[in-house]
Amino acid sequence: MGRYTEAKSYLLKAKKIQESFGAKKELAYSLIQLSSLYQKTNTTDSALYSIEEAIAITKQTQIPEQAMQAYQAMAVIKSKRNDYKGAYHAQLLYNAVKDSLFQSEKNKQVLELEKKYETEKKEMQLVEQKLKLERNQWLLILLLVILLLLVVVVLAWRRNVGIRQRQLLAEKQQEFQAKLIESVIALQEKERARVAKDLHDGFGQYISTVQLYVSQTAEAWKQNATDLLNQMHREVRNIAFDLLPHTLVSSGLTA
Secondary structure (H helix, E strand, O other): OOOHHHHHHHHHHHHHHHHHHOOHHHHHHHHHHHHHHHHHOOOHHHHHHHHHHHHHHHHHHOOHHHHHHHHHHHHHHHHHOOOHHHHHHHHHHHHHHHHHHHHHHHHHHHHHHHHHHHHHHHHHHHHHHHHHHHHHHHHHHHHHHHHHHHHHHHHHHHHHHHHHHHHHHHHHHHHHHHHHHHHHHHHHHHHHHHHHHHHHHHHHHHHHHHHHHHOOOOOOHHHHHHHHHHHHHHHHHHHHHHHOOHHHHHHOOOO
């Protein structure tokens, strides 16, 4: 509003209060504003004094933005005082702080990027571990399924082998029964043939002889017939004993 005297009064009061509280950041800001006010009123000595005091405080607070404002104001003040070397030096300091701030911001951004990279890297590692764990779980399930299938196949194979063995055993038993029946039949046929032969060759001849004696008219046939009948009786007994021996009946098969 152009009311520089009042502005100066308020800034000096603010400066005094800030000094009493030790508020260095706010104090440096008031000194920079006071220096600017002195420039507008062409009081360059007071402006220089205020800005030097502000620069001293900014070196303590280490606030780059205030330091840049202070050095820039210093360069303007010295330029108005025709101290171009001092103005140049202040501008260099301003540029140095600006570059430092830029580098700091750059480093901060780099750190943030590195932090984001590390975070994403850890997240990717977690995702990879999760995928690996899931893959291992699926692999374990697959192995269990394969093992179960192998067990089922082995059990089915053993079952088929058992069935085949039982079938072979049944076939062999049937074959044995068939051979046994065949042997029994053959033995029976052989025994029948032997009995038939014995009856035909032995007993049959006796009967034929008895018939011959009976057809004779002589009295001597009775004695001959009796002898032949006795022989026939013995022959029949022999055949019966051959079919079922008396020793087998009286003593048993074991003896």
